[in-house]
Structures are given as C-alpha cells and as structure tokens.
C-alpha cells in the first residue's frame with residue numbers, strides 16, 4: 001500500500017468571513033484521478049488552491065507528499081498546476097513556449113512534437129498564443145502542463161473552451177498520466193471528464 005499523495009483532515013476555509021470548506025476529509029492515492037464536482041461557488045477552486053499551497057487553511061490540516069504544501073521549488077518540481085491562463089512571453093510562438101518548458105525540465109514527459117500533436121496544435125505552432133482561439137490556448141496550457149514531468153497534476157476546469165471531441169481526448173491523456181503513476185485532482189463541470197474519475201464534492205466529506 002502506497003502512502004497517500006494528499007490528505008486533508010477537518011479542512012476549514014473561510015473567505016471574507018464566510019465558510020467555504022467545512023470539515024473536509026480527503027485522501028488521494030498515487031495513480032488516482034479525482035474530480036472535484038459541484039455547483040458554482042461550492043469551493044472547488046478554493047480546494048485546489050489549498051492543495052497548491054496558495055490558500056491557507058483557516059483550520060485543519062492539509063498534507064501533500066506528507067507535508068503541508070509549500071510554495072517552493074521542491075514542491076513545484078513535483079506539482080503541475082493549470083488554473084487561470086498564464087501570462088505569455090511576448091514574441092514567442094506557441095511552439096516556442098513548449099520548447100521553453102521542455103528546455104527547463106531535465107526529463108520532459110514528451111517531446112515538443114509529440115505534445116503539439118497530442119494537443120492538436122501542430123498547424124498553429126508558429127502563431128503567438130494570443131493569436132490562437134480560446135480552445136487552442138487552453139490546449140497549449142494543457143500541453144505545457146503535461147509535457148513537463150510531475151507526479152501531481154492540479155487542474156482547475158481543464159475543459160474550459162474545449163470542444164466535445166477534445167474533451168474526450170483529454171480523458172485519455174489524463175488516464176495515460178495516471179497509468180504512469182501520476183495523480184490528478186481536477187475541478188470540473190464536465191460530466192465526461194468526471195465520469196472517468198473518483199468524484200468528490202467540496203461540500204461533502206470525502207473519503
């Protein structure tokens with residue numbers, strides 16, 4: 001039995017004086033795909049931010065890799081986060097953004113060409129990200145997150161802007177990541193993505 005990647009115990013978060021997460025207990029094992037589901041405002045992004053060490057708990061405990069998540073190089077070396085759209089480097093193409101990601105990591109999970117193909121970007125690789133469509137830009141964000149090596153993937157609404165065919169393809173790409181031993185926690189409103197995952201609600205008490 002492997003040690004869990006994530007545990008939370010009685011996690012409580014208040015924002016602006018209002019309780020957002022209450023007594024959340026969650027255990028996530030290596031290789032699991034977990035979908036955090038629930039209505040708008042139910043606390044999905046807040047939970048992901050807690051797991052990424054970007055939102056402190058009001059009370060309770062969060063452990064990621066056995067320790068409280070720390071916003072440091074060792075933590076981010078193991079964790080890939082997809083949240084809001086990043087700032088793009090002016091003058092660099094979509095492909096060059098992926099080349100940059102590949103260059104700074106000693107062992108990328110895939111080559112830039114493979115990532116371009118997997119994320120259906122080959123034909124638009126020479127365009128700057130801001131000249132891509134919304135869905136193409138989201139595919140570029142996902143390509144960057146999955147090209148780099150990581151053991152935990154935190155995704156906030158990865159389906160944003162994606163068409164139905166690519167949402168299906170993303171299910172397979174995440175399954176492949178988990179087959180390699182990676183762990184995925186994603187906030188999602190997409191029923192197809194959630195169907196292939198263990199579903200938890202931030203409002204309920206996880207297992």
Ligand SMILES: Nc1ncnc2c1ncn2[C@@H]1O[C@H](COP(=O)(O)OP(=O)(O)OP(=O)(O)O)[C@@H](O)[C@H]1O
Nearest residue numbers: 015016020038039040041042043044045046047187
């Ligand atoms: N900085 C903040 N200050 C006060 N309240 C906040 C703050 N950020 C978020 N909230 C509130 O916390 C609650 C949870 O927000 P959160 O973004 O986690 O929800 P969500 O489940 O991800 O929603 P969505 O499905 O719309 O993305 C919401 O009611 C939101 O208005």
